[in-house]
Amino acid sequence: MPNTGGSTRYRYTPLTDGAGNQLTLNLSGVRTLRLTELESLQFNSLEVGDLQMNYLLFLPATAAPSPRLPRIAFASPGKGAENADPDPNLNISILNADTAVVAGSIVLRFDGVNVTSSATITTPSSEGPGATVRYRPGLLLPKTSHTISVTYNDNASHSVSNQWSFTVEDWPVLASADATGGSPSTQFTVQINKAQDAEVTAPPDAWPNDSYRAELQLAGKISNSDDPSGGPFPNEAAGTNNGFYTVSVINFQGNGNNAGFFSGDTRFPGVTTDNPKHMAMAATIDLQLTNGVYAMGVDCNGGSLGSGNGGYQVTAGGSAGTNVYLGSSETYPGSGDRGEYLTFVAQNSGVYRFRLLYFQQDDGNPRCEWWWVDDRKTGTGKRLINTAGTTPTTIPATYALANGAAHPGFAIQMAKAPESSGQANSSARAENQLAGGIDPGTSMAYVNEAAGTNNGVYFDQTINYEQAGLLQGFFCGDRTFPGIGPNDPGYNGGDPNNIAMAATALLQLSAGKYVFGVRSDDGFKVTTGANPPYTDLVLGVFEGGRGSAETQFTFVAPVSGLYPFRLLYYEGQGGADCEFYSFDFDTGERVLINDPASANSIKAYRIFKLLNPRESGNSFRFDFETITGKTYTVEY
Ligand SMILES: [Ca+2]
Ligand SMILES: [Ca+2]
Ligand SMILES: [Ca+2]
Structure with a gap:
């Protein structure tokens, strides 16, 4: 549907198929219809104007x-x-x-x-x-x-x-005429100017928070209105080379403290005082690119005009690195905190000069990072520019099984300790609890308030839980944790605590790279392995307590097959929720593992195992799941 260009103008659009052919529907009886907008969502809704779909209109038509x-x-x-x-x-x-x-x-x-x-x-x-x-x-x-x-x-x-x-969308293009030639740089060249922290006596502000001021300041063209001679402010970061430095990464924080996506922060080059103000910086680097689509990001606390925090502009191409505008905090993709990317196309392979312009006004916590996003659709693979990408973990091919795709879903072992025993937020606690070990709070074996009638073992199709069944995370349809519903002893009025869960399944993977995500409150660990409990290789982990938040992890399945996966999850106190999903590489969409409603979901199958094994005298008894129509043989 074409853009109408404004939020007050509307049009009707006829129902068509994907190729644009008008469709006539044969409807009778009670039907439910749903409007879903496809391909209209933009990072910046002001740029294109997202659809606002309000009405379905039905017109009688001649029969199809x-x-x-x-x-x-x-x-x-x-x-x-x-x-x-x-x-x-x-x-x-x-x-x-x-x-x-x-x-x-x-x-x-x-x-x-x-x-x-x-x-x-x-x-x-x-x-x-x-x-x-x-x-x-x-x-x-x-x-x-x-x-x-x-x-x-x-x-x-x-x-x-x-x-x-x-x-194709209108993105910046680096053409062969924009190439710098020569070899790629091994270091950034940084030019920095830091003026005095003190404000000038009378307005106007000498350091407006914008890229125009930053260029003037770097050129030494901001004059001090308090100086009778009208000279420029001295550069407090001049150092021994007139404000020029070389650095290996752009990862700065005013006092050298860790900030932003990447740790290892250093002070801004040449700046020796704490909580510096009134800075301008330009960093250039020559990068070797093959033709393709790229995404960068800059993080620099704030960046909206007038916020006083700081902002950036990124350009590339030509000897100054300024031929092509890639984006800035002043326009698109918005503020440095919005997690959006500077995407562009390199039409031809070559070495291109890139330039980051950074400006900061009077915020006491200035920071700046400049990074690649190796997988722009999922947002994974962030790495500081001029650092190597990390190779994702490859699961050993021997872990893959050829058979076992029989019974869809996860087997889920649940444990919940009583409210009186505050439990540590750690995977070690969760493992001990699930194994029925000693509860350090009571020095007795763990009590399991989620035991239900099957020794804490449950089955489910997806992992999308919230402690009271309330909406949380990226997926709606949240359910209470198995065995901890309103009718279970540990429900605690909708705030059950001290939870531990282990969900296992065979995941049907084709050979290739995957990005998975777990959103959890509190921690989790996803592992795979050759044998139970499938904990040989850690693929993704968040250790400790947190509010509901996502951790992404990347791995490679070397061959197509069924891989045993185990998701360990735990909660200490407060909120409790957990989602387990993959990312679609083409759309960047999150898809719940084994979502029966999604044809794109990765399929999960229960791992056959003995249930409730028990000894009585010399006899050993156990249960196991059966599937209608199958014959089972027990050898011993
Ligand atoms: Ca940092
Ligand atoms: Ca959810
Ligand atoms: Ca809770």
Whole structure:
């Protein structure tokens, strides 16, 4: 749908399929319809104008042609999209109607070229009976338009053809003319100017909080109105080289304390006094880039005009590194605290000069970091510029099982100690508690108020819990923790405490890289292993107490298969919630592991295990889960 350009102007838009063909619905009886906006969400809603969908209007229509043929139910990019990613993964869903698509007949053309042999065609589609077509065309330049054509036959000898166009989003582009040439730098060159902390006697403010002032200050062109001679303020950070320094990373805090995303902060170069004010800094570095899409970030507390905290501007290209504007705290992507990225496209491989301009007014806690985001869709892989990326952990291939995808869901072992025994926020406590060890608070074996009728073992499809079943985190539909619901002894009026949980499952992974996330209050540890309890290799961890917050972690599955995973979770006091999910690399979306409602979710299967093993005299008895229609053999 085109942008109407304002929040007070509206238009109706007819229902279409993903290729833009108008659709007529046959409706009868009671139906529920839902409006969902696709591909309209922007980082900066002022730039494009997000859709505000208010009304569904129903108009009587002549009957749809019969039979109804398979249609493009979903397409990304869809018809008329103007915000396509420069490195898109085309995603087209064909849904069957009265007749069914013949997958082998599907032909995909991109910009007129038949690319079917390079496309991935799977059936059924991710939305239902039909087919899904995926294709990655490679780097597309911003603002260019492209055409997708999809043709196919159905099983009743009809031919269907669809064609639509989209446009790539307007992002900054570094072209070959912007390249600096030569070799990449091993250090940043930093120019810094720090004026006196004291304000001038009379207004106007000598140090407005903007990039214009920063350039003037670096050029020594801000004159001191209290100085009868009108000379510029002395540079308190001049050092021995007129304010020029070399540094290996941009990771500064006014007093040299850790701040922002990265620790190891140092003071701003040449600045020796605490809580410095009235600074301006420019950092340049020559970086080697291959052609592709990149994302950077800057963190510098605040940055909104007039906040007094500080702000930044990043440019690149040319001998000054200022040919192409990549973004700033003054415009887009907004303040340095919003966690958004400076995205740009390098059209050609080469060495490009980048320049960060930083300015600070009178905030007492100035800081500045400049980093890459290696995976811009998920926001993982943040690293300071001029540092190497980290290689994600690879799970040993021997952990992968070929069989076991029988019974969907997680097996969940729950433990809850009584309210009177305040428990440590640590995975060691959780393990001890789950194992029925000695409670240090009572010097007796742990009491489990979540034992239920099956010794604390439960089964569930997803991990999306909040202690009172209230909405928390990225996913709604929160449930109370198994065995700690309103009718269980440990519920404590909706604030159960001293919780420990271990959820295990076989996760069905294809070979490749994954980004997972756990949002938890308090801590967690995700592990995998060859044998129970599957704790050989730690993939992601947050140790200690925290409010509900996310930890992302990256790993590689070396081969396709079923990998044993274990999520250990624990809560001490206060809020308690836990979510376990993966990230979609193409959309950056979070998807609950094993969400039955999501075709994109990673599937989880229960790991077969003995339940409630018990000895009586010389006999050993146990229970185990069975699946209808299967035969079980016990050997001993
Ligand atoms: Ca830092
Ligand atoms: Ca939730
Ligand atoms: Ca609690």
